[in-house]
Amino acid sequence: MSRPIIAILRGISPSEAAPAALSLLDAGIDRIEVPLNSPDPLESIREMAVAVGDRALIGAGTVLTVAQVEQVAEAGGKLVVSPNCVPEVIRATKAHGMESWPGIFTPTEAFAALEAGADGLKLFPGNMAGPDGLKALRAVLPPNTEVFAVGGAGPENFKTWLAAGADGFGIGSALYTPGMDAGDIFARASRIVQAYDAAAS
Numbered sequence: 369m370s371r372p373i374i375a376i377l378r379g380i381s382p383s384e385a386a387p388a389a390l391s392l393l394d395a396g397i398d399r400i401e402v403p404l405n406s407p408d409p410l411e412s413i414r415e416m417a418v419a420v421g422d423r424a425l426i427g428a429g430t431v432l433t434v435a436q437v438e439q440v441a442e443a444g445g446k447l448v449v450s451p452n453c454v455p456e457v458i459r460a461t462k463a464h465g466m467e468s469w470p471g472i473f474t475p476t477e478a479f480a481a482l483e484a485g486a487d488g489l490k491l492f493p494g495n496m497a498g499p500d501g502l503k504a505l506r507a508v509l510p511p512n513t514e515v516f517a518v519g520g521a522g523p524e525n526f527k528t529w530l531a532a533g534a535d536g537f538g539i540g541s542a543l544y545t546p547g548m549d550a551g552d553i554f555a556r557a558s559r560i561v562q563a564y565d566a567a568a569s
Contacts (some may be wrong), residue, residue: 370398372516372536373539373560373561374400374447374469374536374537375392375397375539375543375544376403376518376543376544377544378540378541379403379544379546380406380546381407381408382407382408382412384412385402385411385412386415387550388416388544389415389416390420391553391554392424392554392557393420393423394554395553395558395560396557396561397560398423399424400416400425400447401427401428401429402416402426402428402429404429404432409428410440413426413440413445414443414444417443417445425446425467426445426447427446427447428447428449430449430450431449431457432450432454433457434460437464437466438460438464440466441465446466446467448461448469449470449471450469450470451471451490451492452470453472454470455481457470458470458481458484458486459484462485468485468487468488469487469489469490469516470486470490471490471492471518472490472491472492473491473493473497475508475509478505478509478513482509482510487514488514488515488535489514490538491515491516491517492519494518494519494520494529495519495520496520499529499532499534500532502515502517502529514535514536515533515534515535516537517529517534517537517538519538521537521538521539522537522539522542522563523559523560526567527567530567530568537564542556542560543557
């Protein structure tokens with residue numbers, strides 16, 4: 369069962385990449401981003417893509433330029449997540465057949481992202497907008513727009529965010545910190561999946 373959770377593995381190294389991806393899959397998380405400000409991120413993406421094949425959506429976060437989009441595509445990534453909304457980056461992502469999840473905070477950014485072809489929106493920083501901010505944004509967005517809350521959203525408040533209209537979440541340090549082994553990743557991911565399932569039921 370796929371859940372609308374993107375695991376953000378900031379700081380992971382290539383030697384840890386494949387075991388981490390397999391642990392996340394075992395725990396029930398099948399969307400994984402490696403932020404490009406991690407050590408050798410493209411190699412980590414390559415390792416994960418080989419390890420999991422089509423069983424998970426692997427890609428990059430903190431993607432800021434068209435050149436980076438091309439690098440992610442070459443590494444076998446299928447997902448591009450950004451902290452900001454750059455229409456050229458979104459269009460390049462879609463031209464490579466990858467999913468585009470740009471960061472937005474305002475209605476202006478949200479509509480610019482959708483017009484450029486984004487698959488979904490990353491509300492970031494979620495803790496600045498809060499569930500009330502998302503609720504206000506939802507009032508003007510097309511009804512089928514997927515919005516993931518990132519930053520300030522986690523197991524302790526999944527239910528509140530879902531009630532405000534969140535479709536899913538990006539989870540970073542609550543799920544992974546550099547140096548964690550595959551067993552710890554599995555344990556944390558399992559707890560987050562259980563909390564999501566409880567909140568969504």
